Amino acid sequence: MSAATPRGMSPRMRLVLFALAVLAVLPGVVHVAGHMPQFGAHPLPYGDAINAAAPPERHVTNMTSAVNFDYRGFDTLGEEFMLLCAVTGVTVLLRGGRGEGTAGRPGRTGHRPVLPRTDAVVLTARAGAGVLLLFGFYVALHAMTTPGGGFQGGVILASGMLLVFLGDGYAAWRRVVRSEAMDACEGLGATLFALCGFAGVLLGLPFGQNILPLGTIGDLFAGGLMLVENAGVTMAVGGGFLVVFIEFLEETRVVPGADER
Amino acid sequence: MTGWLDVLPWAVAAWLLGIGLYGVVTSRNVVHLIGCLSVVQGATYVLLLSVGFRTGGIAPVFYAKPPSTSAVDPVTHAMVLTDVVVGATVTALLLALVLQLHKRRGTLDPEELRPMRPK
Numbered sequence: 001m002s003a004a005t006p007r008g009m010s011p012r013m014r015l016v017l018f019a020l021a022v023l024a025v026l027p028g029v030v031h032v033a034g035h036m037p038q039f040g041a042h043p044l045p046y047g048d049a050i051n052a053a054a055p056p057e058r059h060v061t062n063m064t065s066a067v068n069f070d071y072r073g074f075d076t077l078g079e080e081f082m083l084l085c086a087v088t089g090v091t092v093l094l095r096g097g098r099g100e101g102t103a104g105r106p107g108r109t110g111h112r113p114v115l116p117r118t119d120a121v122v123l124t125a126r127a128g129a130g131v132l133l134l135f136g137f138y139v140a141l142h143a144m145t146t147p148g149g150g151f152q153g154g155v156i157l158a159s160g161m162l163l164v165f166l167g168d169g170y171a172a173w174r175r176v177v178r179s180e181a182m183d184a185c186e187g188l189g190a191t192l193f194a195l196c197g198f199a200g201v202l203l204g205l206p207f208g209q210n211i212l213p214l215g216t217i218g219d220l221f222a223g224g225l226m227l228v229e230n231a232g233v234t235m236a237v238g239g240g241f242l243v244v245f246i247e248f249l250e251e252t253r254v255v256p257g258a259d260e261r
Numbered sequence: 262m263t264g265w266l267d268v269l270p271w272a273v274a275a276w277l278l279g280i281g282l283y284g285v286v287t288s289r290n291v292v293h294l295i296g297c298l299s300v301v302q303g304a305t306y307v308l309l310l311s312v313g314f315r316t317g318g319i320a321p322v323f324y325a326k327p328p329s330t331s332a333v334d335p336v337t338h339a340m341v342l343t344d345v346v347v348g349a350t351v352t353a354l355l356l357a358l359v360l361q362l363h364k365r366r367g368t369l370d371p372e373e374l375r376p377m378r379p380k
Contacts, residue, residue, distance in 0.1 A: 011287065011372065018286045022279060033271035040316035047313060047334030051321055055328040063321035063335035064342060072339065079343040086350035093357040097364065145324050151346045218324065237346055244353045251360060 059214040059222045060144040068149065069226040069233075073208040076229075077197055080236055084190045087240040091183075094247040117167070125167025132160030136238075143230040144223040150230045154237025162245055170249065182242045189235030196229045270311035277304035290369050291362065295355045302348050306341050313337030 009017075054066040068076050140153025165173035200209030215222035223230075277300055284297030313334030319326060321335035363369055 014286055018283065029275050033268050033275065036267075036271055039267040039270055039311065040314050044313065044315060044334040046336050047321070047332075050335055051323075051328065051332050055323055061322055061324040063323070063332070064338045067335050067339040068343065072336070076343060079347055082347050083350050086347070086354045089354045090350075090357045093354075093361055097361055145322075147320065147322055149342075151342055155346065155349075240350060244350065247357070248353070 055217060058210065058224075058226070059217040059219075060226065061218060062142075062144055062146060062148070064147070065143045065149050065223075065226065065230070068151075069143075069223075069229045070208070070210060073197060073229065076233070077194060080190050080193050080233065083236060083240055084186065087186060087243050090244050090247055094251060098250065098253075117169070122167045125163045129160050129163035129167065132163060133157060136160055140230070140234045141220065144226060145218060145220060150233030150235075151237055154234045154239075155241055157234070157238040158241035158245065161242055165245075165249065170252075173249075174246075177242055177246060179243070179246050182239045182246065185235050185239030186243055187239075189232045189237070189239055192232030193229050193236065196225050196232065199225070270307060270314075274304045274308040274311065277301070277307060288371060291359050291371055292356070292369060294371065295352060295359070298355070299348070299352060302344070305344065309337040309341050309344075 050063055050067060050071060054060060054063055054071070058066050058070055060066050136153050136157035136159075138153075139148040139156055140150055141148070143149035143153075161173075161177055164176050197208045200211055201207050203209075203211065205211065210223075210225045212224035212228070214224045221227060281297050281299075281301035281304065284300065285294055288294040288297060313336065315331065315333050318331045318333040321332045321338065323330065323332075359369065362374075366374065368374070
């Protein structure tokens, strides 16, 4: 087992290299950690500026949403498209390798039998799905007032839909969650966010300018354009996660006659 | 005055980064490797939230409190929030790559992988 074999670097050699790298970086890390601004007591100029400006300027009480959808909305646009790219990548890799055939029996792993679900599982999953979807909408809607928003709400909504699969099986899940609809939801959500940003540009204003009436502070529907952007993010995140779930679960489809690998 | 508690957040972030990279270096299964990568990502969450922390500050939500209340930094919270969601989908993308790898090569061990050559 010499390191010169075409196998490349041996695990032992790699570990030695890692240890050397750690030794080289460690003094710097210790120095920096010892000279960081004092934890919990250093100035936060950007955060304080947002905290002071956003309630009177944008009529919202959740500062994190104000940053995500208004003050740094341009950054969120980038993140939105990272999400879109990652989901597109998953779809291309899995659907592209598998094809779009739906002849096989889904929800199988090899030749293991699928045991029928007990009533307790079905009941819990059905009850849980309803509660979770309601909670998802609640979190997504309360983006401007209390901690919440499209990112968190979208993930909760997608998880709630996944409970349909757990309780009622694969066929029922695919009847409820249509692949094409979720693809559209994902893409349109990201498009909606981008259009909100460019709406100001079309009127000769800066990108992301909040052009809708802001409403009353503390109100559920205050925040103007941020509400539309939040809806776009909810659609993109919820749709994106469901597309990912669909693609991974479609991998369990066993095509009759195909050899198992 | 720098007590040990003031160094702890940065030490935790550095430890998560180091132990995650150690896992990546020694990994014998690509699914395990992706888990290690998530640990490395966890270091950024600890670092960002520690940078934005303020002793005695409330969460940056002024629904029940007046906006003049001392609050932590909402900018780092927004960064972590989007980071978590994007990180989850990127992990899904990596796992999709793993599925393709297993289909084509029949192995999940990074040591078993060879450079691809045209047939």
